[in-house]
Structure formats: structure tokens, C-alpha cells
Amino acid sequence: MNSVFLDAASGEPMDPVAREAYMAALDDGWADPDRLYREGRRARMLLDAAREAVAEVLRARPDETVFTASGTAAIHLAVAGLAQGRSRISRRILTSAIEHSAVLHAAEFTATRLGGEHVTVPVTRLGELRTDVLAQSLSGGAAVLCIQYANHEVGTIQPIERVRELLSAAASGATGSVPLVMDASAALGHMPMPESANWAVLCGSARKWGGPAGVGVLAVRKGTRFAAAWPEDEREQGRAPGPVNVPAILAAAAALRAREAEREAIAARHRELVDRIRAQVAATVPDVEIVGDPRRRLPHIVTFSCLYASGEALLLELDRAGYSVSSGSSCTASTLTPSHVLEAMGVLSHGNLRISLPWRIAEEEVDRFLGELPGVVARVRAEAPSADSSPTAQPNASGTETPGSETIDALGLMCPIPVIELAKRIVHVPVGGTIRVLADDPAARLDIPAWSELRKHSYLGEQPVPERGERAVAYLVRREH
């Protein structure tokens, strides 16, 4: 049986339309478009047409639109270019807390270089920007604000029009309006773009809309102050150095145009399938939290966390069963740190799975996945290691254990075990009593409050426990029901 690929948001196979355009361009558009001879002129003509097609979808002008080597490059150039261009006005870079890591890296790096600061604006538990906090932050001035159009991990769409109102309200004659970098990477091809008056810079990645790797798009609205933050050359208006990859750009444009033509029909279908996943997962997998805004969201992404299971173990078990998905619990093979998106939303970071539907997913594949998922989760939970010795009530370090309280020693145990033990033990303390969980796995700091909120208990806070080790922390939870 073929395996089922459900991680389109990380990159899906190139769209057949793009593949065909790429092959045609290798014959027709391979030359340097800056050359004066026939092959160069032909490449230039094709490039101009591609730029027009892409700009139309972005709702930008062709002369505002340049191509970069990737979505990441577009974002780096945008953040650094705007921050540099406005560094005499302000050196604060504001971003939401759940931007793509490329935005956060660029903001951090640029703020450090300019001697400024990177300020993150929090989001709600559904992943929506806290516009009230943004309004306050803007009062301190900013060089640039970065807000994504929709989130790549949980699908939540941001209130871009509201952001625009806040930026207008905060604008002053002396410093102008803070320019908005809108990262549309996750949204392009899946939803219509807002009108260009909403952003100063728009960034996207062709790989996310069925185009080839190696093509990013950077639209900079006329009149935006933009300073090169990287050695420039004469290509792409001096904004994206290096050769222009015409064949890949033609393939990217072909894919975007094809997807735009089908977008509404496919989005409706994706929405239906995602609704089915949300309903079925909630109904068939015990102890699951579905995250992200249930309404204002991308059509093709759905994320949920299976309590008391390790994300990595779920990935491996699903892979064995023939399903390729992603997890915010351990986003890549090389880093096992939990997703900063889930952390900022204050939701559980363990046992997390992200499903993102390829353009032409078969209904049958989704159903097959839904049929197998409960068994996979059950197996992973059954195999989860538990604490070496069953935790027992212990007097706490300061000897002030309140009657009806209990301490769990989960030191040295990895996520999700501290939460598993908490869930097991809390039923043994009286309502109103407290549990202290001693843990040194950093994921506990996210997961114990998130679990308490989810289960409607009260999270009371944390305290270091230096006598049990440098990283030992006690987390306090009160049983409420």
C-alpha cells in the first residue's frame, strides 16, 4: 500500500504544471536575461511575463515584485532592509511571537547588529495576535513590524486589517507609519491576498504553492524606505543579489497561476476534509487537544496534541504505518526543542501532530489515516516509559507540605512523563489540594501550565529547587474539580 503524505506545509512534490513549465524553460529560458542576444532577450520576455502573473496574485505591481533565492531569503532581505532603512527613526523590531523562525532569526540578528531590540507581541490561546498589546508596543515606536498572514503550524489567520488600523493610528508626521512585513508564505495559493494597502512588504515561497524550491518572492510597495542590508548588484532592483533563476521562476509562476484558478474549489474541499479530521480526531482519540482558531484558519492545516504521548514517538509510529506528518513537538531531526508557536499559544507542546493536506489529496487517504490514528496513539501511549518508581507522596524540600498535598518527583524524566504522572496523581488529592511536580525537562515549563488550563485545574506557578539540581523546578497545580 502506498504511503500517505500529509505534510504539504513542509513542502509537497512540485505541481505537474510547474514541472512542465520548468522543462520547457530549460529549452527556452535558460539564458541570462540581462544579455543582449536572442537567448537573453527571450529569457527576459518570459521572466517579465512570470513577474506579471505572480504580481497579480500578490495584488502588487510588477515593478514592486522581485524574486529571491527562497522564501527565507525574501524574509531576511525584507526585515534587514526595512530595519536598516529606518534605523535613524527606531531600532525596535516588533514581530508576533508565532512568526516563522526565519522572521524571528532575522529580527533577532538585525536588532543585535543595529544595537536595537527585538520585541515579540503575544498571541491568544487560539494563536490570534493580541492587538491590544500591539497597540501598546507601537507607542514605543518601531522600525518595522512583522506579522504573518496565517500561521504555518496551526493555520490561524491574523487580523491584518486591524493591524493596519493600529499602524495608521500610531503614525506620526515625523516618523511616518511603521511598515508592515507580511509573511504570506503559508497562505499564498490557499487564500486570496489582502489589498496591498495593508502591507509595506509581502514575502512568499514558491515551494509552499507547488512551485520549485529556490524561488521566493519579495514585493516592496512603492515609497517604502528600503536599504540594502547585503551586498547588492544591479539585478532585481538591487534587492535580491545573485543570478535570476529564470526556469525556476517560470515554474513557480505557472504553479501559482494554476492554483489560483482552482483555489476556491480546492480550498472548499480541504476545509471539508479538515473539518472531518477535527471532528473524528476529537471523537476517536481520547485526551486530545485540537489547537488553532476553529474558524479563522487556513483551509489545509490542522494541528492537535495527543496528551501523554511523545510527538517523536507518534511520528515514528505513523511513519511505520505509512503516514508522513509533522510535529511541533520536535520540528526537525536535528532540534528536539518544542515549537515556539505552541509555546507562545500556551498549548500543550507534547504529543503534537500537524496534518497539512497536499493539493490533490484523496478523501480515501484521509479516511485511512483517521482509521489508523487511534490505534497508533494507543500503542505509543502504552509504550511510553513511566517513572522508575511510582511517585509517592513525599514531604517537600522545605518540610511544609500542606495536608492534602503531594509531590511528584519526575526529575530526570523526559516529556511527556511529568504530565502523565501529574494526570495520574491529581485524582488522589482532594479538590482544593495541590500537587508539586519536580521536573528538569524544559518542556514541563510549557506543558504543566498548558495541561492545567486544558483540564481546568489551576496552575499556581513555579519555583527553583536548587538543592535537587541546577535545572530542577517545582511546578505547583491546584486540583479544582
Place this chain on the structure above:
Amino acid sequence: MNSVFLDAASGEPMDPVAREAYMAALDDGWADPDRLYREGRRARMLLDAAREAVAEVLRARPDETVFTASGTAAIHLAVAGLAQGRSRISRRILTSAIEHSAVLHAAEFTATRLGGEHVTVPVTRLGELRTDVLAQSLSGGAAVLCIQYANHEVGTIQPIERVRELLSAAASGATGSVPLVMDASAALGHMPMPESANWAVLCGSARKWGGPAGVGVLAVRKGTRFAAAWPEDEREQGRAPGPVNVPAILAAAAALRAREAEREAIAARHRELVDRIRAQVAATVPDVEIVGDPRRRLPHIVTFSCLYASGEALLLELDRAGYSVSSGSSCTASTLTPSHVLEAMGVLSHGNLRISLPWRIAEEEVDRFLGELPGVVARVRAEAPSADSSPTAQPNASGTETPGSETIDALGLMCPIPVIELAKRIVHVPVGGTIRVLADDPAARLDIPAWSELRKHSYLGEQPVPERGERAVAYLVRREH
């Protein structure tokens, strides 16, 4: 009749081997190689194999070799990364004067950012690095030195082993040896690489060896101090941010491997054809200067300048006749400034043509080109506009015209007219007499001395002539024979 493409050094069509590898990789290696599922693991495996194949050709270790978004990106990251890494030791960036513009831009940009300076080391009239001047420059210390392995415009190969000796001799216990960035872009695939002990960083571009656009290679020798000069992520050792374009990398590796296998045979063939071009052009085109080292050169590149003709007019006339070549007189459609390479070599910058042979050029195509070239040059020369009024002897501004001297007023006239008029008139002054050429086209500053040297007359210097306009300059030449 098909047109003949003779501008491979700007980029030739993707090698069929690379095209096949790319298509196969779209099926097999499209996934994110950092993902844990089967598609990701498969992409990782293919990527590892491609890295090994490329590293072998570079004579680097696979764990020293990362892939970037282009050769330009590799160069930018290399120059900025090394300069940043050694900025406490020195802020001087040394390059040859004839590096690729990507190197010069990166050096200029980085030196400015770090508050240091960019120093260029001159070359001889054949384009060979002045190692005597380099030795002096090194005594002032440097953060980094950039020397290309072979020049992309005239083909001259640099004495990398001699550079290494000078770097070793200048090394001190306190500051170590100045690291060398060796840009091998023009050479890779056409000649063997020197052993890795010769460089700290090697840069290349897949587009130049028959691979796809969008792949650069950056090898950093173990132990080299390298600081990220751009927002980093966890990919490619934190040296090349952004997604790894696995299909394009696989295609690049397949092309390089295929070319290496055939390299010696093809290079011998290219050498033969280039020798034929050098001999035939010299024999059939009057007033031509063939530039670059006749022996220590790349096999596939040959450059010459046709006196008294405009490079751009030659390009257009050749294009009409069905030949695509490049010119150092006006390197792109957007910039009409003469090549900095020709300028640094002190050779004629007007009427310049660069021929670079595609991998599988047909002998018959070269012969066809050689047969038509003399007629094309003659047509362009015949159509060259001449001075509105035939220049006549005039007293010069200070009224001190020596007997036997003459002044040509070429103000307002574009290259190559000032040189054309100089050549016409010099035969009318006695041997030992002088000609003053008044010109305001900046190319005259390069071309009048270069022409004088070529024709064995003496160039005596220049003087501003403010009474004839802000940019008016008088160039003085003495007739010697």
C-alpha cells in the same frame, strides 16, 4: 540556420545528465531532508551522496562542504563570514582587482560595515596577480584575501601556490595566516582543483559547470574561523540559511561528476578550438588585440578587442548574424560601463568580445563564426559614427601649442571615436610630436593609454580642461615611430 551560442561562461543550457537527475529527484528527493519520515530520509540520503560527489571534485571533505542558493551567495557568505570572524585581528579585505563583481561587492560592503577598508591588488597586462604587490599589502595585515582561481572574462589562471607561500611567509603566531577565499567558479569543471591546503574557503557555482541555476557551493576548511554574517538557521551547518534545494543539488552533483569524467578530453578539444580562434582572429581581423595569458589560461575562454569598433555594436551585429557572445565593453543590458577586469589589466576596453565555448561545441560552429567575424567587424567599423567636423589642428587652451603638435576635439563623442580619431591623426604629426585628445567620455581614460601601449606610442598623461566643461580632459600622446 541555427544560431551559435558562444557565451557558456555566462551560463549554458543545463547538461542533459543534470536535467535527468533533476526530474528523477522531483519524484524521489523532493521532501525536506530534515524530516523524520520516509520521504525526508530518502532526500537526506540522496543529499549526502551528492555532497560526497561534489566534495571529492573540490578536494574538500564532505563535512566541510555546504550548498548555497547560488555562487554569488557562496561568495557573499564567505567574504562576510571570514571578515566578521577575524574582525578583531584586522578589518582590511584584500582582493585582486579582477575578481568577479560578487567578490568586489561583498568586499566593499563588508569593509564599509566593519569600518575597515577594501584594498585591491593589481594585475599585469596579462591578468596575472602582481604577487610582489600582494606581498607588500600583506605586511599591513588582513582579515581575508580573495583570489580567484581563474578569471571569468579573460581566462587567466592565478598562481595560487605562490599566493599560499606568501600567506605562509606573512603568517604570525599572534594572528595566524590570512585565510584565502578562492573563487573557483569559472574553473570548476574545466580544470582540476588545487589541493585544499591552498585555500581556507572555496566557492563555486553549479550553473557554470552545466548544473542548474540556484546552487552554489561553499567549502570551509576545518579550523577556519567563520562567523555568521547573516541570520542563520540550523541547516547546512548554520552557514547557508534557507531550505536545502535537494533536486537542484542532485542535478548539480550529477553534472559535475559527468563533466569530471570527460574533463580532460573536452578541455583538450576546447584548447585546440581556442588556439584556432586566437590564430584566426589575429590573422583575419585587422587591428585586433587578443587579451589574457596565452598559456596559463582556462581552456574554454578567449577574449579579444577589435580596435575602432563599439563592443555593443559588435554584439548586436553578431546577434543579427546568429552568434551569441559577450562583451567586456558593456557587460549587461543595464550597465554600459566597461569591464573592471579589462580596466585593471590596462587593455583596450572598447570593441571587446568574449567567446566561451559550450561543453559540446561543434567544430563547424566555431569555423562558421570565424568565417563571418571579419565581415561583421568591418561592417561595424564602417558604420561607426565619426566626429561631426573632421578635427583639425587647433591651438590649445593655454596657447602654447608646440610646433609638430596637434589637438583633437572629441568632446561629446562616445567611445571608440576618440581613439579612432587619435589613430587617424597621429600619422600626420612628426615622430616625436604630440597629440592632445580632448574627450569627456570616461572610457577614453582607459582606452587612450591602452591604445598607446598597444601601438607603441608614449602616453604622457592627462590634464583637466575646466574651461571646456566639468568632465573635459586632455590626454597627451607622443608619436614614437
